[in-house]
Amino acid sequence: MKTFVIGDIHGRYEALKECLLKAKFNFLNDKLIVLGDIVDGGYNTDKVIELLLKIPNLKFVLGNHDLWVIEHIKNGWSEDIWLGQGGANTLKCYGGRVVKEGGMYKDDVILDGSKINIPVTHQELFNRGVFYHIENDMLFVHGGFNIDKGIENTDKHELVWDRDIIKYAQKNKIPGYNKVFIGHTTTQMINNKTDPIKLNNLWMLDCGAGWNGKLCIMDINTEEYWLSKRQKKP
Secondary structure, X not given: OOEEEEOOOOOOHHHHHHHHHHOOOOOOOOEEEEOOOOOOOOOOHHHHXXXXXXXXXXXXXXXXXXXXXXXXXXXXXXXXXXXXXXXXHHHHHOOOEEEEOOOOOHHHOEEEOOOOOOOHHHHHHHHOOEOEEEEOOEEEEOOOOOOOXXXXXXXXXXXXXXXXXHHHHOOOOOOOOOEEEEOOOOOHHHHOOOOOEEEOOEEEOOOEOOOOOEOEEEEOOOOOEEEOOOOOOO
């Protein structure tokens, strides 16, 4: 059995299929760790989830975009910026109809949600999500964590939103782990490239698939990785 980790998928179904194919991922025997943000951005979140549900050995680490969807499932809505940050594309997968496009905030994107229906099986995947995962001295988290407090005492909001860990890793090895894998912060923000970045023992695997970059999957032991084609901005 091999174990792979994949960066922020952001609704990119074709890119997900491409990465799994290139990595020769075995659905029955191999394990996949998802670093969060499977939703928003691309137009096929529903198909992404259906494909992930076919993987028996799946570990789903939650990202900030996933939390917005969970909030919508629970309360019928989410934070104001969600729709403009790709949430509209997610809800369109499930029957939502966007009346007005554009902008970063909810009042700039008007959505008719009267016919939205998220299948129970898809909701259950979000319920299975965890804020971080540790195995064999390797840490998997979407954003990062407070080095001084440790992962166990870091606030959940910080686990999905943190970027300070990158600044730390540029000068220091992250203590307590052999390797740390994160998503959330795109590699383009660091060097304007769509390849994964290694900073000491930190791997950045969000190569920008949600917008106009690529999706990255990596073997956590060999550190061999595969990239999808560059995606078109949604």
